[in-house]
Every structure is written in structure tokens, then in C-alpha cells.
Amino acid sequence: KAGVTQTPRYLIKTRGQQVTLSCSPISGHRSVSWYQQTPGQGLQFLFEYFSETQRNKGNFPGRFSGRQFSNSRSEMNVSTLELGDSALYLCASSFEGSTAQHFGDGTRLSIL
Amino acid sequence: AQSVTQPDIHITVSEGASLELRCNYSYGATPYLFWYVQSPGQGLQLLLKYFSGDTLVQGIKGFEAEFKRSQSSFNLRKPSVHWSDAAEYFCAVGDNNAGNMLTFGGGTRLMVKP
Numbered sequence: 542k543a544g545v546t547q548t549p550r551y552l553i554k555t556r557g558q559q560v561t562l563s564c565s566p567i568s569g570h571r572s573v574s575w576y577q578q579t580p581g582q583g584l585q586f587l588f589e590y591f592s593e594t595q596r597n598k599g600n601f602p603g604r605f606s607g608r609q610f611s612n613s614r615s616e617m618n619v620s621t622l623e624l625g626d627s628a629l630y631l632c633a634s635s636f637e638g639s640t641a642q643h644f645g646d647g648t649r650l651s652i653l
Numbered sequence: 654a655q656s657v658t659q660p661d662i663h664i665t666v667s668e669g670a671s672l673e674l675r676c677n678y679s680y681g682a683t684p685y686l687f688w689y690v691q692s693p694g695q696g697l698q699l700l701l702k703y704f705s706g707d708t709l710v711q712g713i714k715g716f717e718a719e720f721k722r723s724q725s726s727f728n729l730r731k732p733s734v735h736w737s738d739a740a741e742y743f744c745a746v747g748d749n750n751a752g753n754m755l756t757f758g759g760g761t762r763l764m765v766k767p
Contacts, residue, residue, distance in 0.1 A: 545696070547696075572753050574753050574754070574755075576755075576757075583757060583758075583759050583760065584743065584745075584755075584757035584760075585757075586754050586755060587755070589753050589754060596753075597753070597754045598753070618656075631696055631697065633697075633753075635753055640685050640704075640747045640753055640755075641687070641699055641701065641702050642663070642699070642753055642755065644689075644696035644697040644698070645694045645696050646695050647695075647696050
């Protein structure tokens with residue numbers, strides 16, 4: 542059974558650009574969550590999607606957004622990139638009713 | 654608001670020695686508690702979870718954790734550490750009223766001496 546797949550694995554952008562990251566959950570998982578991991582702030586919750594609807598949102602500015610498609614795949618978008626957005630972005634998926642989340646290997650985003 | 658504290662940023666143990674990683678949480682009700690492990694360049698792997706019931710939970714790779722409500726703790730233990738256990742370990746608490754949102758501790762980096 543394939544795990545959570547995140548693409549791309551690495552990304553380099555410059556300030557002011559925007560970026561879209563993709564996450565394909567484990568087959569049958571309908572909940573997808575996104576986290577940001579940085580050395581200074583650690584792991585922080587961005588948002589969760591379930592059945593194409595945002596169910597929870599963390600304390601991040603509106604530049605961070607996401608969506609989920611009918612096949613449960615999810616994308617997150619960051620607009621007007623700032624140096625501080627450099628981080629490992631992790632996606633996690635789970636079955637409905639389960640809080641045991643399975644994580645992908647992440648997308649490493651570097652802002653120059 | 655819920656929070657998680659992992660008091661030890663780094664821990665070094667000898668291979669074959671026992672291990673205990675500390676985790677303290679703050680949450681108003683009975684929490685969902687998790688331990689995850691992260692190897693360099695990889696995502697998080699779930700070691701074990703506690704939702705309710707028996708306060709001693711068994712996980713993968715020989716790990717176990719004990720939920721102690723009176724101490725607001727959920728410490729991770731392993732009787733004999735292997736060199737392959739070197740990694741970063743994260744304790745997390747889930748809000749059972751907020752879907753799948755997890756709040757993580759700052760992590761403990763484990764180094765294993767040969």
C-alpha cells in the first residue's frame with residue numbers, strides 16, 4: 542500500500558513568488574492535514590481538509606491557503622513568499638474518525 | 654489552549670541501555686496522545702498512541718509509553734536501545750474536539766553511542 546506522497550521533494554523560490562505543494566494521501570484516507578516544520582518554531586499545524594472542506598485552521602496568515610479535491614488529493618499554496626517561509630512542509634492523512642495520522646516525507650522549501 | 658513540553662532537547666545513551674523520553678502536556682480533558690519519530694530527511698512515523706483505556710501502551714520497534722494523568726505526562730520508554738533508534742522524537746497531543754489538529758512538543762534528539 543503506497544504511503545503519503547508529497548511533490549516536489551525540494552523547491553527553491555525567491556521572495557515575492559508563490560508556490561504550490563501537492564499531497565496524495567493513502568488510498569481511502571479522506572482527511573489531509575498540513576504542517577510546517579522549522580528549526581525555530583518546530584512543528585506547527587497549518588490546516589486540515591476533509592471531504593473537500595477546510596475543517597481546521599492554524600494560526601498562519603492568509604498567504605497560506607489550501608484545497609482538497611474529490612479524490613482527496615490536497616494542495617497548499619503560499620503567496621508572496623517571505624524568507625521566513627523556508628521550511629519543511631509535511632502532509633499527513635488519516636481515515637475518517639481516526640486521529641492516527643500518517644505523514645509523507647515532506648517538501649523542503651527554500652526561499653532565496 | 655493545549656501545549657506539549659519535551660524537557661530534554663538532546664539525549665545520548667549507549668547502545669543496549671534503557672531509554673526514557675519525557676513528555677508533559679497541558680489539556681483540559683482526556684487527551685489523545687502520540688509519539689512520532691523522525692529520521693533525517695524524512696517525515697514522521699507514528700510509534701504509538703493513547704486514546705483511552707490501559708495507560709500503558711505498546712508501540713512499534715519495541716517502544717512503550719505510559720499515560721499518567723496525575724502528572725500530565727506521557728513518557729516514552731525502550732528497555733534496550735539500538736543504534737538505529739538515533740533520530741528525533743516528538744510527542745503530540747490531539748484535540749478530540751478539533752478533528753486531526755495535533756500540537757507537537759519541541760522534540761528530543763536521541764544519539765546512540767556504540
